[in-house]
Amino acid sequence: MPDAAAEFDNNDVEILSRKTAYQGFFKVEELRLRHRLFAGGWGGELRRELFVRGDAVAAVLYDPVADRIGLIEQFRIGALAERRGPWCLEVVAGMIEAGETAEAVMRRELIEEADFRPRELRPICEYLSSPGGCNERIHLYCxxxxxxxxxxxxxxxxxxxxxxxxxxxxxxxxxxxxxxxxNNAATLIGLQWLQLNRAGLRTGANA
Incomplete structure (x- = not known):
């Protein structure tokens, strides 16, 4: 089964050292580590940089009665080289701070970024944005x-x-x-989920 428990877990990773390499608007950590191998035993020492982002929330806005979708438009530095330009169309999103719940942050961001007070927040999934080098986890909603x-x-x-x-x-x-x-992951995942569930959401809204 694709969702079966993994053979290894956090106990199969040995952190040899961990330090902050950069602290600005974002944080980067430098790690030395090793981990167990599928063939048995332990691998050699690896040096990796980790872009520290933590948990975030995102939500696609949908009006099931009018069958309309709300997206926000804003400048994004990561899209600076995009041929369509660095102003992206996105879902509403924000970072979760210590002591906050994902739902509370999502409701706050919806007001700050779109002046939108949802009738319902429907959880979609949680996913890692780019686990090859970043620890950000997105809590995605409709x-x-x-x-x-x-x-x-x-x-x-x-x-x-x-x-x-x-x-x-x-x-x-x-x-x-x-x-x-x-052209960003949270938006595309949210919209693809909405495509699959759109008919049911519309039926429920009009019941």
Whole structure:
């Protein structure tokens, strides 16, 4: 089974040293480690850099009555070399701080970035963004609610945010999403889940 328990766990990794290599807007750690091998025994020492991000939340906004999807548009430094430019169309997202729950952070970010108060937050999944070098885990949701009249410019000035909420028909989003500025994992995973569950969400909303 693909979801069967792994042969190894955290106890099969030996951390030899761990130190902060960089601390700025983001944090990078430098590790020396070794781990057990599938063929038996232990591998040699590895040196790796870890981009420390921690847990985050993200939500695709969906109005099942109007069959419309809300996406935010903002500048992203990681998309600077993209041929479509560095302004991405995304789901609402934010970082979880110590002592916070994923749902509470998600509700706060929905208000800050989109002025959206969901009728329901439907959990989709949790996934690792890029486990080859980053520890970020995304808690992904579908935020269900009324998008009629939604739109505008949001974000916190103290965080340098310039965020625009845009609302589209579900059909036009699904037609364009794989070849567009919706080119980031949380957005595509959320939209693909929505494609699979759209009919049921609409039936429930109209029951």
């Amino acid at each position: 935020a269900l609610g009324d998008l009629s009249g939604a739109g505008g410019i949001f974000g916190l000035d103290t965080e340098g945010e310039d965020i625009r909420l845009r609302v589209f028909s579900a059909a036009e989003v699904f037609d364009a999403m794989l070849q567009s500025r919706m």
